Amino acid sequence: MTSPPPPDPEPFRAEVREWCRTHVPTGWRDAQTGVSDEEFVSFQKQWFGELREAGYAVPHWPLAWGGGLSVGEQIVLYQELAAHDAPRLVLAFVAIHHAASTLLAAGTDEQRARHLPAILDGEIWVQGFSEPDAGSDLASLRTAARREGDAYVVNGQKLWASGAKYAGWCLLLARTDPGAPKRHGISYFLLDMRSQGVEVRPIRQATGESHFSEIFLNDVEIPATHLIGPENGGWQVAQATLSAERGMTMLELAERLGHAGFTWLLDACRRPNAEGLRPIDDSLVLDRLAGFETEIAGLRAMCRSLAVRHETGHVGPADASVVKLYYSELLQRMTNFGADVAGLAGSTRIIKPMSSGWESGAWVLDFIGSWEWTIPGGTSEIQRTIIAERALQMPRA
Amino acid sequence: MSSDLTELHDELRAVAREVLAAARRRGADGEPPSLDRQTLTASGWLGLEVPEALEGAGATLAEVAVVLHEMGRAPLRSGYLGSAVLGVGALNLLEPTGRRDDLLGQIASGAVRVAVGLPTGDDVVGPVAPCYSLEEDGRRLRLRGRAAFVPDATDADRLLLLARDPASTLVVVAAQPTDAGLRVAEQRVLDLTRNLGEIAAEGAEVAEGSVWRFAADPEASARRLMDRAALAIACDSLGLAEAMMEATVAYAGVRHQFGRPIGSFQAVQHACADMLVQVMVSRELVGTAVELLGCETPGSGRAVSMAKSHACAMAVDVVGKAMQLHGGIGYTWESGVHAYLKRAVLNRSLFGSPTAHRKRLGQRYLDGVSVLSED
Secondary structure: OOOOOOOOOHHHHHHHHHHHHHHOOOOHHHHOEOOOHHHHHHHHHHHHHHHHHHOOOOOOOOHHHOOOOOHHHHHHHHHHHHHOOOOOOOOOHHHHHHHHHHHHHHOOHHHHHHHHHHHHOOOOEEEEOOEOOEOOOHHHOOOEEEEEOOEEEEEEEEEEEEOHHHOOEEEEEEEOOOOOOHHHOEEEEEEEOOOOOEEEEEEOOOOOOOOEEEEEEEEEEEEHHHEEOOOOOHHHHHHHHHHHHHHHHHHHHHHHHHHHHHHHHHHHHHOOOOOOOOHHHOHHHHHHHHHHHHHHHHHHHHHHHHHHHHHHOOOOOOHHHHHHHHHHHHHHHHHHHHHHHHHHHHOOOOOOEOOOOOOOOOHHHHHHHOHHHHOOOOOHHHHHHHHHHHHOOOOOO | OOHHHHHHHHHHHHHHHHHHHHHHHHOOOOOOOEOOHHHHHHHOHHHOOOOHHHOOOOOOHHHHHHHHHHHHHOOOEOOHHHHHHHHHHHHHOEOOOHHHHHHHHHHHOOOOOEEEEOOOOHHHOOOOOOOEEEEEEOOEEEEEEEEEEEEOOOOOOEEEEEEEOOOOOEEEEEEOOOOOOEEEEEOOOOOOOOOEEEEEEEEEEEOHHHEEEEOOOHHHHHHHHHHHHHHHHHHHHHHHHHHHHHHHHHHHHHOEEOOEEHHHOHHHHHHHHHHHHHHHHHHHHHHHHHHHHHOOOOOHHHHHHHHHHHHHHHHHHHHHHHHHHOHHHHHOOOOOHHHHHHHHHHHHHOOOOHHHHHHHHHHHHHOOOOOHHHO
16 A cells, blocks of 8 residues: 555645635636746746745745745645636746756756745746757767866757747757767756847747757857856756656646546536537446546556655655556546547647646647647657656666 | 554464465375364464453454465465354454354364355445345244355354345344255365355244344445455455565576576566566455455445455466466476466455455445545
8 A cells, every 4th residue: 555645734824715715816727728928928927926936836846945845735735726727837937947956956056045035036048959860869969078178069850849939948969979889978967048049939830839949059158157067967957857857747637637628528528419419428438437436546556656755765766657657548538538529629729828837629630639748758659668667677778 | 553553463474384385394295285173273363353351362354464465375275264254353343242252262273164145246335135045934044045156155063154134134143054954065176275165044943032133324334245255255365465476587587498587588587577566456455455344444445346346356466477477387286386377266256256345346436425535
């Protein structure tokens, strides 16, 4: 049996509920449908500011930097934000999670002091990891950083940088020793996106939106003080911070799938179709719904257990992969079912609200968008290999 | 869960694993693998949920769940489900009387084996529909009805039969298999690790003192008993799947083809990874249900149906995949994979199919209540 989380900090739950009732903007989904980039950014920054004022923006950070909620309180916070259908922090996501955990794990005092307060002030970050020829095989990345005096000169191309067009800073992996075995010649940099030679070109993705960009780096100078972790030790830093990140971010997404996601799905099934029939009156539909509710319950419990194990230091070697794989494929199955139930009318929803989760009720778009979960951050195939090799200790190919 | 409790469970689990593995090794050729009565009694598991005052261990469903999980990992015939899980579970829901307490003590000591006549199929969900009814015949009470696929029926010394009395109140009728008008017959099934039987009552005369009443609301109590039965099977299926996953991973590490272990092939690796994910999800659902049903939390029925439908369907998939990945050897009788597959298939139907349990969940969506506010 797994250990249940420690008792709910109930007074804290009441506090968050009250805060949500007075702060979650009503009708934000409609208001955020079809908005311009500027309106999206301004809405995200304003919402981030409100959460920060309440002490809810970076609950997982250490107290000294403005966080300090216990794991139990963080679980409650994300449950309540999901239950009240609060907007998601889409824009700040990389900053408050990946950038912060990298800075906290491997940054110098100066780097932390420079960036952590700036992130709280709304500094946006992007991840510059993947390249055209380095996707699943990330360690084969070729963007090169050459030391020249007090700086590194960087040349190369990054791909699938989410939110790059808004970002002030980039978490950059680049090769500093072309002669070393591929995982041992990579360094990790903090790149100012306003540097000379940085060019961002948005990519139009399958949904028609442009969350992602290519980043071209032509003789970009990065001061040596912006190296994070040891030179040629970047791969290890990235590995350590990536999986450490998964616990609470997955919990938030699982809670959202269980609240907004399942509610949208129930609504879709209760809505009469063109023939006046309600899908929910079909026993096969009811059966599928019950299956999804069950799977979501399992996912949520698994995320809570992972968050608790994280605190007690009992995280399994592939727990993060298990949760990512299961969430992303469940999201895909569920949005596929939503699109099926929505029928022809589902295809008439041609835009979805910004700032929402991965399930917005625009089922066809949500379904297409679900590949944004099964492909990035390690494809489902890569996750299965990680699970087999690390958790089950099967022989390597 | 406190660390003391976790430690206790770890210890119980380790002992159970050893005892059951040894019993499986002792199994004679041609005989259904079984856990002998002496070993079962000596284990102390029969009285886990019997109060300490009655010579039991005064433990809870959580500890019984540990044993059930281990019994799934090493399937054997034993009277555990009938006596300790369903029998003790039923008795603990009844008004305390001298006779009830005596029986609890006798189960704990291994002196008496019990079977409980409950609905065992898809009729386990929905409004409680017991298999038996008590009818007035002049000044006598007579029992009629038939329960099928009752766990451990043919080995039982006492029968506890869920019935409606003439006032339509749910009660438990305590009977002996030898009573006139009662007939107990084994139902042979493919799964040799289960002992199932039919208990038919054809107007059996029932003494007043043999009609035992529930301590709390009878409908809710009977519902809890059936939920307990379903959850017990979910624990078992989780254990089955876990053991077969481990066996498959181990086998894939030693079996070589094309000059390398088959476990180094991605197709095999990914199939095993999927097994682990499914097992982990079920483990959470089963753990939640054990916790909620154990402390009578509202919503425990929903958690049980989630656990039962997920774990029992999952186990068939995982064991089926285990047979596939073992290749030809997995299809032999000798490998034993078939025993797990048969038990997994039987478990899937016993005390409600996945479809039946999902139907129970789905009913809530139709009732229009806000599904989310139940949390």
